[in-house]
Amino acid sequence: MDKILIVGLGLIGGSYAKGLTKMGYNVYGYNRNKDAIDYAKKNKIIIDGSSEFTEDFIGEFDRIIFSLYPKVFKEYIEKYGSFIKKGAIISDVTGVKESIVTDIQNILGDSVEFIAAHPMAGKEVYGIENADEKIFENANYIITPTKKNTDKGIAFATEIGEALNFRKISLLTPKEHDEMIAFLSQLTHCIAVALMTCKDSEDLVNYTGDSFRDLTRIANINENMWTELFLMNKSALLKEMDSFINCMSKLRDFINNEDEEKIKNMMRLSTERRKYFNK
């Protein structure tokens, strides 16, 4: 039962493989591009792997973790879902849940259990060359079971989260997960991108202090992955964007009207709420 397949050896899949190998799992890998397989074998991140998604190879595993972009993940399950061994449990690392979990569970039917999970970790670099299992140490790991999931499925996802040494493992519904991600992660990336693009600020670099740097660190963004994540969580994200734009506009109007008390009240609420987030 310590044999596990990671599908997709990018930054996250590679970091999973590294961490699980360190914990004594027998880790195998699939990756479309053979270079990543060669690199992973050479560096003892996996025991063996394949760059071809064949029934012979895939059908051997009782446990598989898909580390792919959400749309590609869905495509693989549509095309190759039948290759997966009956009775196997599969999981994922996808950053959106509502738009994929039920669909994938429906495609797989009763013979394979899909338990969705989201490691809330990352780096601003890509590829297995940058894989690093330490990115999970201070991060959250969210499992999003549905009614179709069993205790055995949830136990598998939990085991992976524990083996990778996440700071905190939580259970949320796919909907709760997507609302949380829309606010805490997607909205913050939208804000960083808007701030970075609303002014040609190159000549200001010499005057930049910590606050501007803090707010724009995530403005260095993988446009393919994040566009996909935004669009797959569109309605939850638009709700948070509208609510934020509305708050910015209110503050703008308070300043325009020189309404000192309303500005100060907003700042007091801000200070009070921020206290919960002090580490």
Place this chain on the structure above:
Amino acid sequence: MDKILIVGLGLIGGSYAKGLTKMGYNVYGYNRNKDAIDYAKKNKIIIDGSSEFTEDFIGEFDRIIFSLYPKVFKEYIEKYGSFIKKGAIISDVTGVKESIVTDIQNILGDSVEFIAAHPMAGKEVYGIENADEKIFENANYIITPTKKNTDKGIAFATEIGEALNFRKISLLTPKEHDEMIAFLSQLTHCIAVALMTCKDSEDLVNYTGDSFRDLTRIANINENMWTELFLMNKSALLKEMDSFINCMSKLRDFINNEDEEKIKNMMRLSTERRKYFNK
């Protein structure tokens, strides 16, 4: 010429006093509340001080730095400007410039030179008890001379910036300073306050990663100081807020229309511009 008076022994004034004392200056202090004077004397941050702003005390100094909120600074100059010794040079630490520099220079006339400066440093705590001259080490120091200033005045402000070991000392016009501050500092504080207040996020604290914490660190805000700074830089700040709200709204519409190419182009520009700000 190493005798210097700091007016206002709060966090910034106290940190100035500490740093200048360390560099061998003979530092004296004025503070309305006597406790800060007692603390500063006891801790050898100043040689001596007064909690009364009298002509006898003030008139002794050739160099004075006012570390007060902008409106209070203006009030002190209006009421007590005539106490300052003829030929003295005074400076400040105020975070807005256009709305105070010319006014104060006009009140003082030709007998006292006011050279404005802004140490772009701070902490989320207050008072001389938290004074720490190290906050200047990685910070910028901006001198904003006008036509009324002399080389001698600029040299004094520069000397203070060097003595306090700022990372970089720059000269800007008051207008350039205020535009830069509106974007890099005031807009970022507005964003943090809006983000922190647009949702009751207390139940999300367990899922919060670095990006949300980075964007809201400055949401813990001194409402009296920042409201004053925002209103004294109103037109420059409103311009930046409008431009940012416009960019957020554009991104919102691209997502609503599922216009992938436009979202990706915005993210590419964001990534490209962020590179200039990598330390």
